Amino acid sequence: MTSIAVDHLLNQVRAFVDDEVAPAAAGWSMGAEPDPALFTKAGALNLMGIEVPAYLGGLGLSFAVKTQVCEIIAATDFGIAMALVNSHNVAARLCRTAPPNVRDRYLPRLLSGKLRGCTALTEPGAGSDFASIITQASKIDGGWRLSGEKAWIINARHAQVSIVFAQCREIGDVNGISAFAVDLSAPGVQRYAIDGPFQQTSIGTGGFTLDKVEIAEDCQLVAPGKAFKTVLSEINGARAYVAAMCNAMLRAAITEASAYGVRRTTFGVPLMDHPSWQHALDAAQADLTFAEGLVARAVQDVDRGADAQLSAAEAKVECILICQRHMPSLLHAMGAEGLRPAHCFTRHLAAAQVAGFTDGATNMLRDRVARLKQTASAD
Ligand SMILES: Cc1cc2nc3c(=O)[nH]c(=O)nc-3n(C[C@H](O)[C@H](O)[C@H](O)COP(=O)(O)OP(=O)(O)OC[C@H]3O[C@@H](n4cnc5c(N)ncnc54)[C@H](O)[C@@H]3O)c2cc1C
Structure with a gap:
């Protein structure tokens, strides 16, 4: 696929988010179930086949493209991005290690979104x-x-x-x-x-x-003996894309709060003209820039097949902590308005907590990062 084709795919994903995800996300955070048709619409874009080889019906694209797709969706709803990418990963796993009859029992319907995997x-x-x-x-x-x-x-x-x-x-x-x-x-x-x-x-x-x-x-x-190692190597990719999704949520929250700071006036001036109000947004942006660098390094390591243990674990820990730290102050910057489910803040606040558990809990990963850094500096 050329870079023009990848850009086209990413634009299609943006339209999918505008049409299918954004109108429903507030309802999902209050208990409504996603419409199964959303998954077949994602299937029509082949979002469950991004890394699946083209000869098996996928797009045969890189991990970096999968991460970009996850980011675009998670900026609006982390949950649906995780649901789609987890189905994708089952399809990719079946392609890598299942015998053809087992793979073919599920793959076409996983790719089309008619069924889901976990x-x-x-x-x-x-x-x-x-x-x-x-x-x-x-x-x-x-x-x-x-x-x-x-x-x-x-x-x-x-x-x-x-x-x-x-x-x-x-x-x-x-x-x-x-x-x-x-x-x-x-x-x-x-x-x-x-x-x-x-x-x-x-x-x-x-x-x-x-x-x-x-x-x-x-x-x-x-086979026994290989499963444990397989998990440890595949989880690096998951850590990298979860980190990227946390950055996407923070970016979306900064954008939304910034726009509100122009519109909303207190004491005769827009919110953004109050230095202490603006400080919260600037602090979030500075940490986000740092977090983006960590994700770029981890995604590159995963894509190149390099050892991504340290870069992916570090990206996940730092991006989640940064997202968890700034999301409450961005919600606060919105005033009571930020509590409305029509905005992203309460949704992303909850999602940042969930992200702290998936694919390795933060506390444990933080210790792992320290140990890996110690080993690296001893070498
Ligand atoms: C929304 C959601 C979706 C999930 N999806 C999946 C999924 O699709 N598939 C799947 O298999 N699992 C999934 N998980 C489970 C997730 O992987 C686990 O929650 C995670 O591995 C942590 O395990 P635990 O919750 O049992 O916490 P525990 O292992 O009981 O740990 C409790 C706390 O102690 C800390 N801790 C544990 N050991 C140490 C240590 N040695 N040193 C320091 N601190 C430590 C942990 O960091 C954590 O904070 C999901 C979890 C959530 C919340």
Whole structure:
């Protein structure tokens, strides 16, 4: 695809956001469910196929383009951007490691948006400490039997197919963890939604229990011993695009508050002419410029196939903290008006908290960054 074609795609995504996301986002933050047609409209733009090879029906584009698309959507609604990119990642994973019959069972409908996918690592008792998952995969004649529970999974309340990580050996054995394609309409699967004031319905968070769910042999996508490493390498990309999405939310909030500062007058002058009011926006912009540099470095590392462990983790930690720090002061700069769901502030405030958990919680990642920096300086 030429750069002109990429620009065309990005413009189409902007129009999709204006027509489909912006009018609905306020409702999603108050509990309305997204219209399934939104996903087929995203499918018509091939947004679930950005990194999927062209010969399999995708666009065959780079990670950097996927990140740009995520940014454009997240500027208005982080939840729907995460829902779409998580479905995308399931499609890409099936293309990389599923046998053709398993891949073809889901891929065309994932790409068209007729069905959604999710990736399930987290369990009620295991989040940061992924190696301690207890969902068990036992070998049976011709396949596997899975039992356990997954929780806090994006798209889980609507997804048809899930990449489920399960333990094939003793609990705690990182070399025993494997990944399976599981059809969530199979007998023994019971799903549930997870709701709450910080949960935009657009992200589709939920969980499911697996009660002796039987799947065919060829649904094992990643062999034991490789799954743990696969997760650690793929998560770098997720950290980089979540960081980029936090920057997009902050950028959108600065833009919206700036425009309000021109319109709204207090004590006879526009808000922007009060130095202390403007200071909040300038401080946010300065930190955003720094955060953009971190994302650019991480995205470049992921795209080049370089070791992105440190750059992606650092970008995620810093961009989330910056977004979490400035979003309340930007909301405050709007006065009471900022609380209206028609604006982005309350939505992005909640999303910045959610971003602090997905793909590695901030506290734990901060320690990881410190350790990686120490190792790098010792080398
Ligand atoms: C909206 C949402 C969507 C999600 N989507 C998915 C998904 O699609 N798929 C999926 O598999 N998971 C998903 N998750 C789960 C997410 O990956 C976990 O929340 C995350 O891994 C943290 O795990 P936990 O919540 O169990 O926290 P815990 O692991 O219990 O940690 C609790 C707190 O302690 C801190 N902590 C833990 N260990 C350490 C340590 N060693 N040192 C210092 N601090 C530590 C953590 O940073 C955290 O602040 C989602 C979560 C949310 C909120």
